[in-house]
Amino acid sequence: MSARPAAASDRAFAALADPTRRRVFERLRAGPLPVARIAEGMPVSRPAVSQHLKVLKEAGLVTERPEGTRNVYSIDPKGLAPLRRWLNEMWDEALDAFARAVEEEGDGEE
Amino acid sequence: MSARPAAASDRAFAALADPTRRRVFERLRAGPLPVARIAEGMPVSRPAVSQHLKVLKEAGLVTERPEGTRNVYSIDPKGLAPLRRWLNEMWDEALDAFARAVEEEGDGEE
DNA sequence: TGGTAGCGTAAGCCATCGCTTATCAAGCGG
């Protein structure tokens, strides 16, 4: 019961894997937006955008705030944090391993 | 022919979306490893690992170096860079937008 | 108070994807 802790980065990765969903997410960069505005200019229908937003919300990447009949979504920076940590960790270790490998290989190489 | 520039981060995200594939990638943290060693203790067969490695390679996340009959794979730090840039950019803008939203909201709030 | 705007959900379809088994190619060692 401990093979995979199912890290918080799991959902984030899965959520951001789909290009369309990432476009939805990116659209919120500049600030909060209601669904209709997000879907504007998107290559998919509004229900599709709603579904994407649901996934993003469950991944902790966005937050939702009802405003009258509108539903305003915003980016939740906290949701990006696990991804950041994972990447930084991998980055560090990868660079380290890379340097070590190069050094080792350079031993007998020309 | 310019709607989606198909950023370099696209393939990286797609590649790292699958948990198993991410585990394969993570196994290379400590240094280069031949396929059999990577598959060791994995919940999937060796061909599956091979397929994952192929995807990772095409995403520029790992490099391959034949060594006799073995095939040694290593992490390619360069492949992680686009992801890093995307994340940092999103992080900055998200924090900015978040701060702005809070400030704006704080105007009329209690 | 009827109408409409704005969203979420349901059902269903089609494509993609990950995995397995089976097969094939290549290099090393006896």
Add this chain to the structure above:
DNA sequence: CCGCTTGATAAGCGATGGCTTACGCTACCA
């Protein structure tokens, strides 16, 4: 030189996932 090891690829299957249309619901507005 033959066999074993190591990997990659092929084919096929089961599952997942994203999209669309259709529908239901809530809140504003005249």
